[in-house]
Amino acid sequence: MSAPAPRRTRIQKRNRALILDAALEVFSRQGFRGATLDQIAEAAGLSKPNMLYYFPSKEAIHAELLEGLLDTWLDPLRGLDPAGEPLPELCGYVRRKLQMARDFPRESRLFANEILQGAPRIDGLLRTDLKALVDEKAALIARWAGEGRLAPLDPHHLIFSIWATTQHYADFAAQVELVLGEEGRDPFPAAAAFLDALYARALAPDRAQG
Amino acid sequence: MSAPAPRRTRIQKRNRALILDAALEVFSRQGFRGATLDQIAEAAGLSKPNMLYYFPSKEAIHAELLEGLLDTWLDPLRGLDPAGEPLPELCGYVRRKLQMARDFPRESRLFANEILQGAPRIDGLLRTDLKALVDEKAALIARWAGEGRLAPLDPHHLIFSIWATTQHYADFAAQVELVLGEEGRDPFPAAAAFLDALYARALAPDRAQG
DNA sequence: GTCTATATTAAGATAGAC
DNA sequence: GTCTATCTTAATATAGAC
Numbered sequence: 001m002s003a004p005a006p007r008r009t010r011i012q013k014r015n016r017a018l019i020l021d022a023a024l025e026v027f028s029r030q031g032f033r034g035a036t037l038d039q040i041a042e043a044a045g046l047s048k049p050n051m052l053y054y055f056p057s058k059e060a061i062h063a064e065l066l067e068g069l070l071d072t073w074l075d076p077l078r079g080l081d082p083a084g085e086p087l088p089e090l091c092g093y094v095r096r097k098l099q100m101a102r103d104f105p106r107e108s109r110l111f112a113n114e115i116l117q118g119a120p121r122i123d124g125l126l127r128t129d130l131k132a133l134v135d136e137k138a139a140l141i142a143r144w145a146g147e148g149r150l151a152p153l154d155p156h157h158l159i160f161s162i163w164a165t166t167q168h169y170a171d172f173a174a175q176v177e178l179v180l181g182e183e184g185r186d187p188f189p190a191a192a193a194f195l196d197a198l199y200a201r202a203l204a205p206d207r208a209q210g
Numbered sequence: 211m212s213a214p215a216p217r218r219t220r221i222q223k224r225n226r227a228l229i230l231d232a233a234l235e236v237f238s239r240q241g242f243r244g245a246t247l248d249q250i251a252e253a254a255g256l257s258k259p260n261m262l263y264y265f266p267s268k269e270a271i272h273a274e275l276l277e278g279l280l281d282t283w284l285d286p287l288r289g290l291d292p293a294g295e296p297l298p299e300l301c302g303y304v305r306r307k308l309q310m311a312r313d314f315p316r317e318s319r320l321f322a323n324e325i326l327q328g329a330p331r332i333d334g335l336l337r338t339d340l341k342a343l344v345d346e347k348a349a350l351i352a353r354w355a356g357e358g359r360l361a362p363l364d365p366h367h368l369i370f371s372i373w374a375t376t377q378h379y380a381d382f383a384a385q386v387e388l389v390l391g392e393e394g395r396d397p398f399p400a401a402a403a404f405l406d407a408l409y410a411r412a413l414a415p416d417r418a419q420g
Numbered sequence: 421g422t423c424t425a426t427a428t429t430a431a432g433a434t435a436g437a438c
Numbered sequence: 439g440t441c442t443a444t445c446t447t448a449a450t451a452t453a454g455a456c
Contacts, residue, residue: 011421029327034243036449050422052451109326112381116319116326117239119384126388134389151411156390157404164378165371171322172374174329178336179344180366194367201361202412221439246431260440262433 016054018044023061028109031117032062063121066114069107070125076100077159080137086144090203094162094195101170102188108170134159151203165195226264228254233271238319241327242272273331276324279317280335286310287369290347296354300413304372304405311380312398318380344369361413375405 008016022043026035037058041048055061076096080089101108114122138155145152169176169191176187218226232253236245247268251258265271286306290299311318324332348365355362379386379401386397 015421031241031244031323033245034241034327037451038449047423048450049424049452053421056451058450112322112326113241115382115385116322119388123384123388126385130385131389131391151407153407154400154404157401158408160378160382160386160389160401161375161404161408164374164382168370168374172325172370174333175325175336175340176370178329178333179341179370181341190364191367191370194364194371197361197363198368198371198412201414202408204411225439247433248431257441258432259434259442263439266433268432 012054015044015046015050018046019051019054019061020065024065024106024110027062027065028106028113031113032058032121065110066122066125069111070122070129072104073100073107073111074130074133077133077137080140082140086141086150087200087203090141090150090162091196091199094166094199095192097162097166098169098188098192098195101166101168105170105173108167112167112171145205148205150205152206153202162199165198222264225254225256225260228256229261229264229271230275234275234316234320237272237275238316238323241323242268242331275320276332276335279321280332280339282314283310283317283321284340284343287343287347290350292350296351296360297410297413300351300360300372301406301409304376304409305402307372307376308379308398308402308405311376311378315380315383318377322377322381355415358415360415362416363412372409375408 019040022045023035023040025043026039029035030039035058037048037051040061041051044051055064076093076099079096080093084092111122114120119126134156138159141150141155141158144150145155169187177183180187229250232255233245233250235253236249239245240249245268247258247261250271251261254261265274286303286309289306290303294302321332324330329336344366348369351360351365351368354360355365379397387393390397
C-alpha cells in the first residue's frame with residue numbers, strides 16, 4: 001500500500017528528521033491550525049524556505065507525522081496474546097500502553113489533538129485499521145469473559161478505559177503535575193502501580209458459585 | 211474576587227450569549243490559536259466588528275469562557291459527601307462526571323485543549339482552586355480506605371482515572387463513534403453501565419481476613 | 421541545498437458613517 | 439449597535455540568486 005522508500009542522502013535524512021521532530025513538538029501542542037511554519041522552522045534550526053525544500057507544505061509535514069503514528073500507537077494492543085492468561089495479558093497491555101504514554105507523550109498529544117478536532121485527517125485510518133484491530137481484540141476479551149476467566153465487562157468500553165487512563169498521563173501531564181504538586185517528580189511509577197491494582201481488581205473473574 | 215456583574219440590556223445579553231456559544235463551539239475544536247474570529251462571528255451570526263463591540267479581543271472571549279468553566283466542571287467532585295457510604299458516593303461521582311461529559315462535551319474539549327497546550331491560560335486556577343479541592347477529596351478517600359470501607363488505591367490517581375474515563379467520551383467522541391461503528395447510536399448508556407461495574411469491582415474493600 | 425526577498429492571502433483589530 | 443472599509447501584522451508559499 002505504501003510507496004517505496006525513496007533513496008535519500010545523509011543530509012536529506014538528517015534534515016527531514018529534524019523537521020519532523022520539530023513539527024511533532026509544535027503540532028502536538030498547538031494542533032494543526034495553531035502551529036505555524038515559523039515555529040517549526042525555528043525549532044528545527046532551519047530557514048522556512050529550506051524547510052519547504054524538504055516538504056511541499058504544512059499539510060504534508062502533518063500528514064507524514066500522522067501516517068507513521070497509528071501503527072506504533074497500536075503496537076501494545078497488537079501484543080495482546082490469545083494464548084496467554086487473560087488477567088496478566090490485560091495488565092501487561094495496560095503497562096505497555098502506559099509506557100508508550102511516558103516514552104512518546106508528543107505522539108499521544110498529536111493524536112489527541114487530531115481526535116479532539118473530530119479526526120478530520122485520520123478518519124479513514126481509524127475506520128479501517130483501528131476498528132479492525134479493536135474488534136478483533138474485543139472478541140478475544142469477550143471470549144475470555146465467556147469462559148469465566150475474566151470479569152464480564154464490555155470489551156470495547158474496557159479498551160476505551162485503558163486508552164483513557166494511560167494516555168491521560170501524556171495528554172493531561174500539565175494538570176497531573178500541578179495536582180500532585182511535586183513538580184520535579186516522575187508520576188509514572190505511582191501511576192503504573194495504581195493502574196495495575198485498578199485493573200487487577202476490576203478484571204478478576206467472579207468466584208464460581210456453588 | 212470577581213467584578214460585580216455589569217448591568218446589561220436585553221440585546222447585550224443576547225449577543226454576548228450568542229458570541230460565547232459560538233466561541234465555545236470553535237475554540238473547543240480548534241484550540242485558541244487555531245480558532246479565528248471570522249469562524250466565531252459566522253457561527254454567532256454577527257459581523258466581526260460587531261462582535262468586537264461586545265468583547266475587546268479574541269483573548270477576552272476565550273478568557274471569559276475559561277473563567278466560567280472550572281467551577282461547573284468541578285461540581286461533581288464537590289458533591290462527594292463525607293457523610294455518605296464510600297462505594298455509592300464514588301460511583302455517584304463517576305455517574306455525575308459522565309453526565310457532564312455527555313451534556314457539556316464542548317466544555318470538556320475546551321478544557322482538554324487548554325491542558326494539552328500546557329495549561330498556559332488556566333495554570334493559576336488549577337494551582338489554587340483545583341488542587342485544593344482535589345487534595346481535600348483525596349484525603350476523604352484515603353480516610354475511607356484507611357477505615358477499610360474502600361479498596362486501598364491511591365486517591366489522587368483514582369481521581370485522575372475517573373476524569374480520564376469519563377471525559378474520554380466527550381474528548382474522543384469521534385473515535386468512540388468510529389470504533390463502536392453504530393454511528394447514530396448513543397454510547398453513553400453502555401459507558402455508564404461499564405464504568406459503574408468497573409469502579410464497583412475495583413473499589414470494593416478487601417474482605418476482612420480471619 | 422540554502423539563502424534573501426517577496427508575492428499572496430488570512431487574521432486581529434480599528435475608523436468612522438449611519 | 440451595526441455596518442463597510444481599511445489598517446497592520448502574521449502566515450503560507452514561491453522566485454530566483456548563490
